[in-house]
Amino acid sequence: MNAADPAVRTVLWDADGVLQHLPAGWEASMRPVVGHLVDDVQGFLDEAFAAERPALTGEARWVEVLPRLLERWGLADSYDEAMRVWLTMEPVLETRELVGALRDAGVRCCLATNQDEHRGRHMHATLGYGDLFDDTFYSYELGVAKPDPAYFRRILQRLDLPADRVLFVDDNAANVQSARGVGLRAEQWHVDDGLQTLHRQLRAHGLPV
Structure with a gap:
């Protein structure tokens, strides 16, 4: 399959380091x-x-x-x-806007994040992830967390899609490698890498950015 094949119609987005961050660490x-x-x-x-x-x-x-x-x-x-x-986190507005633009272009976007119930519910309510995404996959709900390959397999079951139709974006190398091992396309990106880098990574998978 060509890397620019437009078959990717669903993007899974990590939260911390990608859609939100704690600026001071x-x-x-x-x-x-x-x-x-x-x-x-x-x-x-x-x-x-x-x-x-x-x-x-x-x-x-x-x-x-x-x-x-x-x-x-x-x-x-x-x-x-x-x-x-x-519970302190700041949204990365540029990434959130990109999610919205992809959804407007017909690309399904879902949240895929490791969170405990308390923080996950707080994020969902205060940062509006229910409205921002087509679906949300919190580890505490799935009963398994990244980088366990079972995390990605359960998401694929929910999506009812072949793994190579799904792109995963995460700032953690172990999570990215695990996703690739399950057959997903995956890119490692952190907010500090800059939006231009993320655009280039998404375009490499045929996505309209």
């Missing part, structure tokens, strides 16, 4: 909350991301996991501030 944003109480902010974040993993697949609830994590680090009183940072 996790460590810089969390440091005012916990930096005066712990020496190793990055260590705290590493443990937090590991503890969050079961919540991404719906096996746990982050609002119950986070208090226990904070207590272990002696940060029990920092729950509200920590949750505020966890």
Whole structure:
């Protein structure tokens, strides 16, 4: 199949780093909350991301996991501030506009993101992903998270499309490789790479940008 074959009619979009971002980064944003109480902010974040993993697949609830994590680090009183940072995100307007333009051109666009239920519902309500996309695939709803190949297989079942008719855009190399392993077309892109790069990647798959 030619790389410029216009057979791609559905694009799956990651959220963090693609459609939304935390401009200062996790460590810089969390440091005012916990930096005066712990020496190793990055260590705290590493443990937090590991503890969050079961919540991404719906096996746990982050609002119950986070208090226990904070207590272990002696940060029990920092729950509200920590949750505020966890739920802080800024939309990438250029990418969102591109999604709208593709949909206007007849290309189906869907959200494909790893999120726990609390953050996912917050994103859905505050950033309007239900209106922005034709469909949304949150990991906590699917019961499996990227980069597990089963994540992409479940989406393909929902879409009822061959894998090579679907393009996936994500900023994480492991997720991109996993998608390709399932047969999807996939491109790695982060907001810092610039919109021109994203346009070039989409055009390579025959998309009208």
